[in-house]
Structure formats: structure tokens, C-alpha cells
Amino acid sequence: MSKLVIVPTPIGNLGDISARAIDALARCDIILCEDTRVCSKLLNHLKMNKKMLPYRDDNEEKQVQKIIDLIGKGSTVCLTSDAGTPAISDPGYRIVNACRRRKIPVEPLPGACALITALAASGLPSDGFLFLGFLPSKTSARTNMFKKYADFDHTLIFYESCHRILKFLKDLQDIMGATRVICVAREMTKLHEIFHVGEIGQVYEEIMGMSTKGEYVIVVAPQRFKFSP
Ligand code: SAM
Secondary structure (H helix, E strand, O other), rough: EEEEEEOEEEEHHHHOOOOOHHHHHHOOEEEEEEEEHHHHHHHHOOOOOOOOOOOOOOOOHHHHHHHHHHHHHHOOEEOOOEEEOOOOOOHHHHHHHHHOOOOEEEEOOOOHHHHHHHHHHHHOOOOEEEEEEOOOOOOOHHHHHHHHHOOOOOOEEEOOOOOOOOHHHHHHHHHHOOOEEEEEEEOOOOOOOOOEEEEEHHHHHHHHHOOOOOOOOEEOOOOOOOOOO
């Protein structure tokens, strides 16, 4: 039966693709991907040659009807993104929503997701959390977000790029204080994976002394949480 299959891909280690994900990619008619070069790398690794259709933030709206028509004509379509779970700070929710509205089956495969990997490895409270993705790049807008959520009673999770990580931590410290407990998860599942866990002041000092190259997830504990090594 034709359907949309949500297929998570590795966030750094090709070994993290699941058996079900490989099976879904092998069986489908078309793979939606952000960047065909990134997807080809994964397909080459899996020794597969499949039809790919670009599906990115800038063409998402335009592509939805085309994809719905393909599924309507009997195609099974896999939704992927460059890394991790599609639709999580990545394109995807529009096509899923379009399928839901038309009662087209959507099959989700669980798999790699940077925010969940970071939270599980952080050692910070994980019974409740709020994921806020990428914050605005302007300091004032970012600072306003920190002010808004400073007293939130559960853990906060953010994504950030290597270009802004130090500014992000500096602003976070200015608003939430140097003793707030955080975990900065860098390059998870890759060769240079590092977790910096402790009070912001100390973590900021640690990161300042290193090259900031890499990908980051920042996990921020609620104010009540204390961390003693
Ligand atoms: N869909 C993805 C997911 O499921 O996590 C997220 C895509 S988002 C465009 C990319 C961001 O996720 C990166 O800028 C970084 O903040 C975070 N990220 C992805 N892979 C990571 C890794 N291996 N280590 C640390 N952070 C990572």
C-alpha cells in the first residue's frame, strides 16, 4: 500500500541507521531528501541506487502537491533529512500534515535525534523538558527568549551552530547566572564527541579554550537543580 515513511538517518555515525530504516529505503519508490549529495553518501554506504526528490525548507510548500500526487498514484515515499529525525528542526511537517489531512498512511520509524541523545546523556532532569530548537541569531531576540524561559521548571534544550555557541553561552550566563547547570553536547556519535557538564561559568571557560568546530546541543537544567562533582 502506498504511504509516507518517516526515516531517521544517523547524526554522525553511519552505523546508527536501523535495520527497519534500511528496509524502508530499499523498498520505497522515492526518497525525499534535503541534499541529494548527503543522501547519496548514505545510499552508497548501503549499496543502494534510488530515485531522490529534493525536499527542503525553500521548496517544501511547492513540493507537497507533487509528492501527494505520487503517493496517490501508488508510490511509497520515504521522508529523510540530512541528519537525524525529519521534521525536527528540519523540513517535514508540511508533507506529514498534508498526508494526515488526506488520510494517507504515515509510518514513523524511530531513530537518531540529537536532542534526545543529548538529553539522555546529559545527566540532567529528563522527566519533563522543553525543546526550543535554534534561537534567533540576534542577541536581543535570543536574550528575550532566555528571559522568557529562565524560571521554567523543567529542562530546556536548544540547537546551536559552532559560529554562535560562545555568544549563546555568554548570553545564557548573563540571563540565567553563572551557576546554572548545563550540558553542552558536541559532535555526538562522532570521533570528537565531547560532553561538557557543569555550571555555565565553568563550561564556558572550558569551551573558550578550545576550537569551537562541530555541532552542538545545549541542555539547561531548571534553576532548582544543583550539580556537585
Ligand atoms: N533533525 C535533526 C535531529 O533529529 O536532531 C536536527 C537537524 S538540525 C538542522 C541540526 C542541528 O542538530 C545541529 O546544528 C546541532 O545543533 C544538532 N546536531 C545534529 N547532529 C549533532 C551531533 N552529532 N552532535 C551534536 N549536535 C548535533
